[in-house]
Amino acid sequence: MGPVALRALAGLPEVGPGEDLARLIAGALGETPLAAGSVVAIAHTVVSKAEGAVVELGGVTPGPRALELGDEMDKDPRLIQVVLDESAEILRAERGVLICRTAHGFVCANAGVDLSNAGGAEPGEVAVLLPRDPDGSARTIRGALAAITGCSPAVMITDSFGRAWRHGQVDVAIGLAGLAPLDDWRGRADADGLELRATWLAVADAAAAASDLARAKDSREPVVVIDGLDRFVSAADGPGALSLLRPLAEDMFR
C-alpha cells in the first residue's frame, strides 16, 4: 500500500448561513491541489451552519418533558427541547447525556446537537443541529467542488460520537459522496488462503476518525484533505453514510 496523508486546511473564515462551502474550501487549498482520489473530510458544524441548520435558543419554548429532563439533568431545558425535536427516540438519559436515535437513524449523544463553535453575537445561545440530509449535503458539496476545481474528490461529513464500552469519542462519517462506506472482505481469503473472519471494514468511519487527528480542536480547521485512499474513491456518489447504520432489529444496544 502507498502512504496515506492528512492535512487540515488553514485559513477558512467563520461560516454563516448561505455560505458557499465548496468555494471556501477551494480557496483554502493553498499550493496543494485536490486530486481525483482525494477525500475532503468536513466537520458537520460548518455544513450545518452554512445550511442554516441552527436554532436560536431564545426562540425555543421547552415542553413538559424537556423541563422535567432539564431539571433532572441540570441542563438548559430549551437545549433539551431542541434535542428532543431532533430525536426519533431517546434510548438513555443518564449521567447528563441523552443517548438518542436521530430522525436520520444515527445513535449518538444529544442527537448531535452542539452548542460548541456556534458563533454569533452571543455564544452559547445557538444550537447547531446535524445537517437535515448529510449524504445529500456531501453530494452537493462534491458537485460544487468538481465544478470549481475540475476534479471530483470524495466528500465526507463527520461528527464525533461516543462508544458504548469505551471512553472518549471518535469521528464517524455521517454524510458521504464518492467514498465507499464499507470494504467487505467477508468470505475472501487472506494471505494464508484461509477465510477471513470479521473483516468488514468501516472504511469511511476509519477515515473520519483519522481526519480528526489532523486538526486541533480549538482551532478553526473543520476541513481535512486525505490523500492515499484512491482505492475507496469512486466516480459514482455511492450508497452514502446511512448504509453504515445497523437496522434497528440488529441493533446490539437493545
Next chain:
Amino acid sequence: MGPVALRALAGLPEVGPGEDLARLIAGALGETPLAAGSVVAIAHTVVSKAEGAVVELGGVTPGPRALELGDEMDKDPRLIQVVLDESAEILRAERGVLICRTAHGFVCANAGVDLSNAGGAEPGEVAVLLPRDPDGSARTIRGALAAITGCSPAVMITDSFGRAWRHGQVDVAIGLAGLAPLDDWRGRADADGLELRATWLAVADAAAAASDLARAKDSREPVVVIDGLDRFVSAADGPGALSLLRPLAEDMFR
C-alpha cells in the same frame, strides 16, 4: 496543525513464537527512520504469535456449553471453547457471533479470538488469542525498539472491533506505550470562547482506526508507522489502553 502521514512497512516475514518483533520492525523500516514522535501501530495478531498466544484446536476438548453453542451457531465447538476460555462474561450470542467481555475487560466479538492469518502447517487449525497483557507487550516492544534504533517511538497494538449501532469494524487500541489514550478538552474553551462539549477525544482509537487505512487486509503488513502525532507522544509509557475502557457500571450496553 502539521500533516499526519501513515505508511505500512513492507517485507515483514511470517512471525512465529519467540520472534523478536522489534528487530523485525527495525529491519523493515527501509530508508525512512523512526522519529521520537512516531507511532508504531501493530496489528495484534503478530504480537500474539510472537508471544505464543495461540491455541492448536486439535488439543481442545469442548465442554457442554461450547458444544451447545457450537450446535446453535453452526460453529466449531473447539473454537467456541477457546472463546469461552478467553471470556470473563458472554454478553450476547446471536447471528453467529459471541459478544464477550475478555479477561482484560475488552468488549468485542469472539473475545478477539481469530482464525485468520494463523499461519502454520494447517491453516484454520490454530486460534490466535489477544496478547495476555497488551499494554505490557507495547511497553516491551517500545523498549526494544529504543534499544535498537536509538529513538523511542510510541507503540500501539490494535485489533478490529465491531460497533453496537453501526456496520463494519474499525481498529481500536488494545495496547499502548507512550501514546496518550485520550485528549481531554472537556471544560476548555473553543475558538468562540464557549465551553466545548463532548470533546474527549479517543486519540489512540482514532490513530488505530487510521492505521488500518494504510494497509491492505490481504497482505502481510501488520505494522504501520504514523508520523505527525508528536503532541500525543510522551517519554513516559503513560496509562495504557486499559484506561480507554468504561467501568462496568458505566457500560451503556447493559
